[in-house]
Amino acid sequence: MANQNSLPVNQLSNGVTQARDSKNTGLAVSKTYSAEMQDQLRIDSMTQSGSEDKKKRFSSIDTLKFFANFSIIFSHTQPYFTDLFKILTGTSLFLAYMVYDICRLALPVFFLSSGYFFAKSVAKGKPIGFLYFRAFQKISFLFIIWALVYFAFKTDFTSLVKTATEYGWLKSVYWRALHLWDEPLKLLLTGTNYHLWFLPALLIALTLVVLIVVAGKQRYLIYVVMTSYLLKLFLKPHVDEIFFMNVKYETLFGISKATAFVSLGWLIGQKNKIEKILMLKLVSAGILLIIIQNIFTWVSNINLGNQVLVGILPLSVGGMFWALQHPSWARNWPMQIFGQYTLGIYCMHPLLLDLIRKLAGYWRPEMWNFIFPVMVYAASLSLTLFLRRNSYTKVLIS
16 A cells, blocks of 8 residues: 555645546546546445445445444434333343444444545545545535525424414524524534534544645644544533534534544555454453443443443444455345445435324334334435435435
8 A cells, every 4th residue: 555644735736636627637537536436435435326336345334334324313213212211220221221322333433434435545546635625525515405405394394384384484494594593603514403413524524634644744643533532522511602603512522523533544544454353452442341331320320421432432443444354244235235325314314203203102112112213214215215216316315
């Protein structure tokens, strides 16, 4: 692998020049990189297309993305916070929260793989500026489109219908716009729905990594990882304002998490060989730390909150190492195939979650806890596959 520790500063401008020179070599370059960008070396690992050459894909990472995506839906449907799980005690409660905490691995997996594939693309000689601006355009477009979708049709459909019926749909949208305008920085960093923070956080993290690498300071990325992760763990739980604007803690939490794991992904992409013993140590350490934290919470009844899950970093990195060591694992399995549609499922699942929640009254509580996340995932996957059939709607989910 080529050494990336001293990339020339002018690569950024060279990349822009190549992307714009469409009359000469730029068209050919654009076609070449477009095809490769649609391969497994994606800027955003959530956007891999199902039509790519299967022999070139990391099937193991596709499968990891399936589990990560389902874990996100599992967390958002919150089955452990229903009446059924409120009555759990002892070992059952401990195991329930262990499962819920492990679900927190989902987004670190996406950030790690994004940084990794970006590093591999650069290592193959592709201009870092070209790759970055392609990523910037794609992520920004998706963020704006989905922010507009959730602005017009927020997930609380019951409240939306009630307000629109009583005051008119235009008035309800106008009042929502006024509310969003009161918090402009939050709007830029989180969009119009709780889950969209992922896209600007990914873009900010990628921008920081690119600036550091282009400046020839790649050796400092490990310090970026450490600083960002410490901020993620120990930042004051409620930051009321930044630059005199109201920004909640979750916004900073997301950016620091993205920066830590995208930087780590880049560093992993620089390694020629990943030792199996290191992978086993990281996975073991991660699981042990999560168990210790849950035992502490269980015994002391002091909830440290999900921001202090210290075992997530070693466990997610160890999981990434395992996937890279077994690139063909689960090839052509349903989990691997479904994992290729992660972006669409992630972006649209809140739209369907609130609608499907209305069916809770028709199920026994103990059954609903298990069927609810499955129904949301299945509905999101079906809608994603439907949107992929049209070239105009396909851009929303790929």
